[in-house]
Amino acid sequence: MAGEKPNTEDRGGALEGIRVIDLTQMLAGPYCTQMLADQGAEIIKVEPPAGDNSRFVGPYRPDDTQRLFGGYFATVNRNKKSIVIDLKVDEGRALLRRLVRGADVLVENYRARVMDRLGLSYESLREENPALVYAAIRGFGDPRTGESPYVDWPAFDVVAQAMGGLMGITGPDRNTPIKVGPGIGDIVPGAFAVTGILAALLRAKTKGQGQFVDVSMVDVMLALCERIVHQYSFAGHVPRPEGNQHPILTPFGLVKARDGFVSIAAPTDEWWKKLCHLIGREDLLADETLATNELRTRNKDRVYSAIEAFTSAHTKRELLQLLGGRIPFGPVYDISEIAADPHFAARNMLAETSHPGTATPVQLAGIPVKLSDTPGRVWSSPPLLGEHTDEILVSAGLSAAEIADLRQRKIVQ
Structure with missing residues (x-):
């Protein structure tokens, strides 16, 4: 019918x-x-x-x-x-x-x-x-x-x-x-x-x-872009482009590796401590000007400089082994790297x-x-x-x- x-x-x-x-x-x-x-x-x-x-x-x-x-x-x-x-x-x-x-x-x-x-x-x-x-x-x-x-x-x-x-x-x-x-x-x-x-x-x-x-x-x-609304409504702030960093969380962005870039997100105090230990910079934990996320955001140039001094000496694959799974971390992949990564195969994300x-x-x-x-x-x-x-x-x-x-x-x- x-x-x-x-x-x-x-x-x-x-x-x-x-x-x-x-x-x-x-x-x-x-x-x-x-x-x-x-x-x-x-x-x-x-x-x-x-x-x-x-x-x-x-x-x-x-x-x-x-x-x-x-x-x-x-x-x-x-x-x-x-x-x-x-x-x-x-x-x-x-x-x-x-x-x-x-x-x-x-x-x-x-x-x-x-x-x-x-x-x-x-x-x-x-x-x-x-x-x-x-x-x-x-x-x-x-x-x-x-x-x-x-x-x-x-x-x-x-x-x-x-x-x-x-x-x-x-x-x-x-x-x-x-x-x-x-x-x-x-x-x-x-x-x-x-x-x-x-x-x-x-x-x-x-x-x-x-x-x-x-x-x-x-x-x-x-x-x-929900964040721009509350930033404007609560604080009267008009956000602008901020490159590869986050405006209110630090560290939360990209840093250089020897062969590209990687993302690192360690804004909480616990993640920050783990990151400092992993990159051999326990001295940063004694710096009172970096003791909280708010303070780290005020001094983000020093934070990212310290992290990048470590990451830029290693390849993305090396950093994946050193940092992956220990803190929120991910290399910046191109499609050839995605195709080679076992995650995407396991998740059937490249379907034929x-x-x-x-x-x-x-x-x-x-x-x-x-x-x-x-x-x-x-x-x-x-x-x-x-x-x-x-x-x-x-x-x-x-x-x-x-x-x-x-x-x-x-x-x-």
Whole structure:
């Protein structure tokens, strides 16, 4: 019957049986839906005829003979199914409505009011499915929960990092803000959206009523920088970039090794004592000007200089043996060092999956959330464009003739 969910393979996840309509592109939204997919949800990725904009962004494996999608797309679209629907035509929009009837969640990351203009607003789709959880990830949020003066502005990761306060406290010195390396202005809002979706799903399952989940990328960046709010509110202080050190905890930052950098966090008196013993600087314990964290922070240059005199004479691997496990410590790794470290292998954080056009598997970042009884897993490579169109339409109750007609008219592919 129309809207009935199909029997799918057992993915062994806690979210098995949850169906998600995924209208997202690029990074924030796909990251969100991939997190749901990793825990067993069925993700129906609805793509326009040209595909997700990120499909053809590299890099590509040197041996990839087909180049059907690159590393960017692969990183955030595993464990999903793809259907192509042209939402610019009435028949395409009607088809999406039909899919929504059998879904639990819809996620989109268009600019505000785009879905409204298509006649696919939350209020409209709720009429099809009152229990639908509708999640939107936008730069400045949605008018439904608080209309920002910037609600119609486009935004990407770098905009969220800048306006949400992250860049304002990140940089080599107080006058030089710097973008954080990974696209956390997209990725973290995507992860926050998962929290909202799961909370709304729990209520929908108990009350039978869905709701709108609104995530602003800029808001999430501010929440991520929680410290700047209390520093400003409690002390009237406007934090600035402080390099690789912490503004109120010492030592808590990076120091040089012979072949790179390492992180050390020993701000409590007990950790400080252990560190001093480990680096052979018991004399620092007799210095009353370094007796507390507050005093060490006032005199942080002397603290870091003393530590670095020791660490700079050793390699990262040597320091791992000397300090690892004894105090909070970690070397600054690049990806080749991550790939060689047994931690990431033991935690299956470099997961392998097949890739079309290549003879050998590729590696993707694994699943960081581990559940004991229903472990998530990487069960399929990212889908080809429209790979599951027929399967999904059959599950929605369409006949072979109807599907053939839609294909002939290029409403689906």
